[in-house]
Amino acid sequence: MPNTSEPKIYSWVNYLKKVAGTPDEETYFIGHSIGCQAIMRHLSQLPPQIKIGGLIFVAGWLKLRNLEDKDAKIIAKPWLETPLNFTKVKERTKNITVILSNNDPYVDYKKHKTLFIKKLKAKIISEKGKGHFTRDDGIKEIPEVVKELELMIT
Numbered sequence: 001m002p003n004t005s006e007p008k009i010y011s012w013v014n015y016l017k018k019v020a021g022t023p024d025e026e027t028y029f030i031g032h033s034i035g036c037q038a039i040m041r042h043l044s045q046l047p048p049q050i051k052i053g054g055l056i057f058v059a060g061w062l063k064l065r066n067l068e069d070k071d072a073k074i075i076a077k078p079w080l081e082t083p084l085n086f087t088k089v090k091e092r093t094k095n096i097t098v099i100l101s102n103n104d105p106y107v108d109y110k111k112h113k114t115l116f117i118k119k120l121k122a123k124i125i126s127e128k129g130k131g132h133f134t135r136d137d138g139i140k141e142i143p144e145v146v147k148e149l150e151l152m153i154t
Contacts, residue, residue: 001035009078012038013045027052028149032133033106036060036098037079044088054095054152056145057122059133061107062115086119095152096122099144101130123148 002011016038020027029052031039036057043052064080067073090096098116102109109126116122125144131137 001038006075007034007038007079009038009041009082013041016042017045023050023052025051025053028054028056028152030056030058030145030149031060032058033061034076034079037084040084040086040089041082043092044085046088046092048088048091050092052093054093054149055089055097056148056152057096057098057116058142058145059100059104059107060098060116061112062119063108063111064106065108066105090120096120097125097148097152098122099125099127099133099142099148101127101133103129104132106132 001007002015012035020029020042023029023046029039029043031037037060039055039057043055062084064076067076096116098112098120100107100109100112100116113124113126116124125148127133127144130139133139133142
């Protein structure tokens with residue numbers, strides 16, 4: 001993704017549009033953290049007839065907590081305040097899985113579990129002790145992503 005140290009909605013969504021081309025039912029999007037937001041925003045801009053195979057979000061968020069500093073808050077603000085069209089996202093696929101950790105410092109597990117079920121009718125996979133699923137959390141692989149993708153494809 002472009003400029004990962006200062007992600008902007010417009011540039012990230014346009015980048016996805018460029019690299020994804022015209023998705024179809026054999027297209028699967030997998031996102032982490034702010035990337036989940038970019039995917040949802042991209043999908044909500046697509047024509048209604050376009051359907052995809054599925055979505056897998058890891059540590060996806062709709063609200064944030066414990067941002068480190070003023071710069072992080074400035075970066076997150078547009079992502080948090082610009083509305084998402086969940087109806088359009090749901091119209092693209094019936095396969096939406098969200099993987100959350102019970103100790104994510106930025107994503108409130110209980111709140112987001114409820115939000116993703118309510119807003120996207122998502123399947124939730126709950127993990128213990130995986131933080132925000134980063135290398136700093138000791139996470140190098142997320143086998144649940146592969147398992148979910150295999151389930152969606154078959």
